[in-house]
Amino acid sequence: MGYMNVVVCVKQIPDPAAPSSLEPGTHTLNRSGKLILDDSDSYGVEMALQLADAAGGGEVTLVSMAPNNETSGLRTALAMGAAKAILISDDTLKGSDALGTAKVLAAAIRRAAPDLVLTATESTDGYTGTTPVQVAELLGFPSVTFAKSVAVEGSTVKVQRQTEAGYDEVECPLPAVVTVTAGVVEPRYPSFKGIMAAKSKPVDTLTVADLGIDPGQVGAAGARQEITDVADAEARAAGEIVVDEGDGAERIVGFLEGLKLI
Ligand SMILES: Cc1cc2nc3c(=O)[nH]c(=O)nc-3n(C[C@H](O)[C@H](O)[C@H](O)COP(=O)(O)OP(=O)(O)OC[C@H]3O[C@@H](n4cnc5c(N)ncnc54)[C@H](O)[C@@H]3O)c2cc1C
Numbered sequence: 001m002g003y004m005n006v007v008v009c010v011k012q013i014p015d016p017a018a019p020s021s022l023e024p025g026t027h028t029l030n031r032s033g034k035l036i037l038d039d040s041d042s043y044g045v046e047m048a049l050q051l052a053d054a055a056g057g058g059e060v061t062l063v064s065m066a067p068n069n070e071t072s073g074l075r076t077a078l079a080m081g082a083a084k085a086i087l088i089s090d091d092t093l094k095g096s097d098a099l100g101t102a103k104v105l106a107a108a109i110r111r112a113a114p115d116l117v118l119t120a121t122e123s124t125d126g127y128t129g130t131t132p133v134q135v136a137e138l139l140g141f142p143s144v145t146f147a148k149s150v151a152v153e154g155s156t157v158k159v160q161r162q163t164e165a166g167y168d169e170v171e172c173p174l175p176a177v178v179t180v181t182a183g184v185v186e187p188r189y190p191s192f193k194g195i196m197a198a199k200s201k202p203v204d205t206l207t208v209a210d211l212g213i214d215p216g217q218v219g220a221a222g223a224r225q226e227i228t229d230v231a232d233a234e235a236r237a238a239g240e241i242v243v244d245e246g247d248g249a250e251r252i253v254g255f256l257e258g259l260k261l262i
Pocket of ligand 1: 041064105223
């Protein structure tokens, strides 16, 4: 292709290793602390860098919607080698559902005029897995989901699409949205040089007004998805301990027969 402009959607999420909490009224995840790059999105970043390399030149632009002007996760992806980022952060986006998020992402992506848009198949914290295809629909781009391999030839993207039985070979014209699985590439670790360079890479921070979006269409005002209730996962029942009094084997066989496992 010669030059490829790839956009990667990266979600910045609360650190899954840290204790998390839900907002009392809305039952949504408390996102007020530091956010990090969703590990699922590091595969898209790596794939984009490799595709730009393979094209013989190009640029990887990150797009993220996150509260409080959060850039920590973006810096990680910039340290991997992305050139720049667009961050949409705005108090009116509080309470956004997946479609509202897709509207914001699509408007920001349109500005970057990409040849290809990469996302993960689903995020780690909320995972509706619906945002990428909504973004594609809003942009009027075709979408191919669950890619385990992505190659670009001319103005066509060739994807091996993971299925339960194996994979499908799918081709579609660019520009397109492709969702990638964790099997697509091995993400690189940011180098020290990359981390230092990332500090001065441009992050264009935009508001809803900057994107020309009607505030009533996004955030809590536009959300049609609502979390009505949250319940604790059922605690695992304690297993049955069989003390072998000479009949241990028979009792285990009887137990497995009772479950129709043997
Ligand atoms: C009721 C409700 C309230 C919410 N309130 C807020 C809030 O107040 N503030 C807030 O910031 N978020 C909020 N969110 C979360 C936010 O809107 C999510 O980004 C959106 O719901 C999509 O998340 P998902 O996990 O379903 O994405 P999925 O569809 O599972 O994600 C798939 C891929 O899409 C891309 N993607 C998804 N979301 C983003 C994103 N935000 N930026 C860049 N790429 C993305 C990534 O590549 C990701 O791997 C809320 C969500 C809900 C349902």
